[in-house]
Amino acid sequence: MSNKKKIAESAISRLSLYLRILEDMVEEGEPTVSSQTMASQSGTTAAQVRKDLSLFGSFGRRGLGYSSTDLVSRIRQILGLNRRWKIAVIGMGRIGSALVEHKGFFDRGFDIVALFDTSDFKVGSNVHGLKVHHVNDMRALVQDKNIEIVVLTVPVEAVTDVTDLINDSGVRGILNWTPARLAVSQSIEVKNVNMVMELEALSFKLSQS
Amino acid sequence: MSNKKKIAESAISRLSLYLRILEDMVEEGEPTVSSQTMASQSGTTAAQVRKDLSLFGSFGRRGLGYSSTDLVSRIRQILGLNRRWKIAVIGMGRIGSALVEHKGFFDRGFDIVALFDTSDFKVGSNVHGLKVHHVNDMRALVQDKNIEIVVLTVPVEAVTDVTDLINDSGVRGILNWTPARLAVSQSIEVKNVNMVMELEALSFKLSQS
Numbered sequence: 001m002s003n004k005k006k007i008a009e010s011a012i013s014r015l016s017l018y019l020r021i022l023e024d025m026v027e028e029g030e031p032t033v034s035s036q037t038m039a040s041q042s043g044t045t046a047a048q049v050r051k052d053l054s055l056f057g058s059f060g061r062r063g064l065g066y067s068s069t070d071l072v073s074r075i076r077q078i079l080g081l082n083r084r085w086k087i088a089v090i091g092m093g094r095i096g097s098a099l100v101e102h103k104g105f106f107d108r109g110f111d112i113v114a115l116f117d118t119s120d121f122k123v124g125s126n127v128h129g130l131k132v133h134h135v136n137d138m139r140a141l142v143q144d145k146n147i148e149i150v151v152l153t154v155p156v157e158a159v160t161d162v163t164d165l166i167n168d169s170g171v172r173g174i175l176n177w178t179p180a181r182l183a184v185s186q187s188i189e190v191k192n193v194n195m196v197m198e199l200e201a202l203s204f205k206l207s208q209s
Numbered sequence: 210m211s212n213k214k215k216i217a218e219s220a221i222s223r224l225s226l227y228l229r230i231l232e233d234m235v236e237e238g239e240p241t242v243s244s245q246t247m248a249s250q251s252g253t254t255a256a257q258v259r260k261d262l263s264l265f266g267s268f269g270r271r272g273l274g275y276s277s278t279d280l281v282s283r284i285r286q287i288l289g290l291n292r293r294w295k296i297a298v299i300g301m302g303r304i305g306s307a308l309v310e311h312k313g314f315f316d317r318g319f320d321i322v323a324l325f326d327t328s329d330f331k332v333g334s335n336v337h338g339l340k341v342h343h344v345n346d347m348r349a350l351v352q353d354k355n356i357e358i359v360v361l362t363v364p365v366e367a368v369t370d371v372t373d374l375i376n377d378s379g380v381r382g383i384l385n386w387t388p389a390r391l392a393v394s395q396s397i398e399v400k401n402v403n404m405v406m407e408l409e410a411l412s413f414k415l416s417q418s
Binding site for chain 1: 221222224225226287288289290294296302303304306307308311313314316317318319357358360381382383384388398400402403404405406407408409410411412413414415416418
């Protein structure tokens with residue numbers, strides 16, 4: 001694992017958080033923002049904020065703070081949010097169908113353009129205006145619609161078969177909502193969502209206090 | 210924000226990950242594990258692993274590695290997983306009801322003991338064997354069942370009212386699945402789950418490659 005990757009993992013989620021804080025400031029008409037303000041709103045230190053931003057070039061001027069609008073556009077660029085991404089959701093269970101209706105994805109540049117399932121019962125139906133396709137049609141649809149990211153919410157039993165289809169489809173990234181570790185081609189990036197780990201962070205905090 | 214808290218935020222999610230790796234090793238009958246092995250399986254460096262573990266005391270012996278079973282039990286203790294937690298889920302929409310059925314919570318010591326909703330249509334119904342109560346009964350049930358953590362999955366419009374009820378209920382922690390920032394009493398710990406930020410981490414990685 002390269003050092004570059006290691007930096008990214010922890011700093012990137014803070015950048016996402018800074019972006020939200022900065023967008024609020026732009027909306028409130030604040031032209032500049034200090035690292036101290038960003039730190040206190042994001043639960044970190046001013047030194048950490050400056051260090052995170054410096055990883056991606058030099059921003060801001062000592063004593064003057066950062067320009068809110070400049071920083072928003074730079075962070076959007078860093079995070080790859082200065083463009084739109086076509087994504088598919090695989091698995092139309094409760095979580096999959098909840099994700100399809102989540103407005104936040106569209107607002108951030110993620111367009112859900114295809115839905116997949118394995119069940120004959122669901123294939124052919126409509127979820128939030130989109131037709132559900134069989135996973136066997138994934139490769140054709142990924143190519144046809146230029147889908148780069150898939151969100152995986154299938155039951156554990158289906159993971160191995162569906163992962164094979166994903167590997168073969170040409171997608172570049174997977175957001176994995178299943179508890180399984182995926183066996184993917186080296187060229188595919190995986191980000192795991194772990195619902196239990198979120199609770200563990202909370203039980204840690206409560207055990208300390 | 211204290212320095213203690215800052216250490217925790219990033220190290221804790223790695224500890225959760227180390228725990229999963231170590232449990233796999235115990236299951237496979239591996240008596241000891243090196244920081245190098247843990248690092249390569251968790252996508253970090255051996256130095257980072259040693260540093261994370263040293264935050265919570267001294268483990269392992271140079272050249273001999275760590276005892277897998279000892280480390281499992283120490284990390285479980287650090288994360289507050291050497292006990293069971295009683296939790297409630299508030300909001301019986303798609304995500305709320307999917308969480309109720311998620312076996313992973315029980316396996317990690319989180320017992321879902323109460324469900325809440327605001328809608329007359331849902332209150333009184335059963336989800337996965339548990340009765341859905343009205344949010345107005347939260348305080349009584351939290352006290353009665355010793356609930357310490359609530360998982361919040363209500364629609365954004367309901368957040369303000371429900372947060373007031375939570376503040377008044379005596380719970381200690383909230384896992385917040387809503388996009389809203391919660392106005393909670395200082396004594397309550399909040400952990401935010403942000404579904405869009407997970408996708409941003411992926412778009413960042415894809416933009417780099």
